[in-house]
Amino acid sequence: MTRLRYVYAVCRPFDAALQAQLTGVAGDPPRMLNHRGLVAVVSHVPEGDFAEAPLRQHLEDLDWLTGTARAHQGVIDALTAVTTPLPLRLGTVFRDDSGVRVMMEAREEAFRRTLDRLAGRVEWGVKVYAENEPSEPSEPVEQPADRPASGRDYLRRRRMQTRAHENMWEQAEEFAGRLHATLSDYAEDARLHAPQNSALSGTSGQNVLNAAYLVPRGHSEEFVEVVDRTKDDVPGMRVELTGPWAAYSFVEEVENVGDTGERT
Amino acid sequence: MSMASRMPEPYGQNGGANLADILERVLDKGVVIAGDIRINLLDIELLTVKLRLIVASVDKAKEMGIDWWETDPALSSGARRDELARENAELRERLARLEPELESGRSSGRTHAEKEGE
Numbered sequence: 001m002t003r004l005r006y007v008y009a010v011c012r013p014f015d016a017a018l019q020a021q022l023t024g025v026a027g028d029p030p031r032m033l034n035h036r037g038l039v040a041v042v043s044h045v046p047e048g049d050f051a052e053a054p055l056r057q058h059l060e061d062l063d064w065l066t067g068t069a070r071a072h073q074g075v076i077d078a079l080t081a082v083t084t085p086l087p088l089r090l091g092t093v094f095r096d097d098s099g100v101r102v103m104m105e106a107r108e109e110a111f112r113r114t115l116d117r118l119a120g121r122v123e124w125g126v127k128v129y130a131e132n133e134p135s136e137p138s139e140p141v142e143q144p145a146d147r148p149a150s151g152r153d154y155l156r157r158r159r160m161q162t163r164a165h166e167n168m169w170e171q172a173e174e175f176a177g178r179l180h181a182t183l184s185d186y187a188e189d190a191r192l193h194a195p196q197n198s199a200l201s202g203t204s205g206q207n208v209l210n211a212a213y214l215v216p217r218g219h220s221e222e223f224v225e226v227v228d229r230t231k232d233d234v235p236g237m238r239v240e241l242t243g244p245w246a247a248y249s250f251v252e253e254v255e256n257v258g259d260t261g262e263r264t
Numbered sequence: 265m266s267m268a269s270r271m272p273e274p275y276g277q278n279g280g281a282n283l284a285d286i287l288e289r290v291l292d293k294g295v296v297i298a299g300d301i302r303i304n305l306l307d308i309e310l311l312t313v314k315l316r317l318i319v320a321s322v323d324k325a326k327e328m329g330i331d332w333w334e335t336d337p338a339l340s341s342g343a344r345r346d347e348l349a350r351e352n353a354e355l356r357e358r359l360a361r362l363e364p365e366l367e368s369g370r371s372s373g374r375t376h377a378e379k380e381g382e
Contacts, residue, residue: 004301052301059303066283069290076290090290093301103297114295125285151362196284203282242281248293 003044004051005033005094008075009085009246010104010111013039016082025071026050030078035101038111041079042100050093059091080246084119086111087246114251122244124213124223126183127196129205129238130172168236169208175234176209182230186223187213191249205238212249220244 006025013034024030024043033040048054058064072090079085094100104111184190195207215223224241231239291305 007297007299010295050301052303055301055303059305065287069283069286072290073286087290087294089292089294089296089305091299091301091303091305092297093299093303095300099300103299107297125281151358154358193288196288242285245281245289248289251293251295 002047004047005096005100006043006045006050007088007092007094007100007103008041008043008072009079009087010115011039011041011079011083011085012115013037014083018078018082022075022078023071024075025068030075033097033100035104036108038104038108040100040104041075041085042097043075045093055091055093076246080122080244084115084121085246086114086118086251087248118214118247118250120218121188121214121216121247121250122220123247123249124187124215124220124227124241124243125245126179126209126211126213126227127207127240127242128172128176128179128209129203129240130168130208131205131236131238171234172206172208172237175237179230179239180209180211183211183213183223183226186219186226187215189214189250193249203240212245214247214250217244 006028008024008030013032018030022029026043026045026049028043028045030041030043033042049058058068069090076085076087094103180190180192191212193210193212195210196203197207213223227239227241
């Protein structure tokens, strides 16, 4: 069966070995494809799963997507431990090695520039959750019994509820804003991402800050300490730290320079 | 991957990362390259319907600044929409009930406020 080339990342050549048992997407261990002083990290994947039609179908399957996303991230993680990879978006697939080489040549300059910019940096994710809904008299789901008096009461209750919500958001906004300002001072760069939906992330509380910070490896410990220190500042606010990630959120220069026009 | 020598231990291997953290990075961040296999992730129904809830575009997040949660539709989760829909239905029902009362109040020469004050 024909094997396609799934590309995880581009990086500079490195000496360290990756984990021996590391399996990439479709169970194929990542391989290094050297070309003109850069390395593309690729897996061989079956055409039956990664050609356009089957890939499109697979992406609709949350289990398949989850497995593939974790495998992709696993390889990026392993690379991050030994070098500074430029992570490519999930599902970047070429017909053969020469297709990968052509792509690397076309983007060589931008790759080098971004690799220089990000060298030795990692990304830390910080999320703030507002843990508690404001305490308020729980609004009864319309009882026929309270009908006559409730028109005005109803509106009054709605107003109070809205105000309590606004207070909570104000407090959350202030805390998140302050934390973001502090962390931005420690980081070289920062990105704000859209808040996550709690139902899908499986966490409690309302996500009010979802940010990424670009931090030199050497300063990471300090950065983590700053996050830890602010954690318990305000009751009802939960701070979550993830990382170190490859600098996923800070690669965009490459997208703007010499992109072939396809913007997903 | 052990990075104990260089990185703070508890956070190694993205221990605290949930699936949404991983998906928002591998699907929405990272270098976009049109490979030989052309897949526009936004065309995928699942991604637009489900994952758009957790993953909004970088550009939009940038525009939004620090007070995005007040305006971001990504915040209006299913639960919130349900709440709005329920509230809407409630209000409509209430209105439907009040209107006849208002009518009868008018026809007997009283205002609704007087009636409610009883």
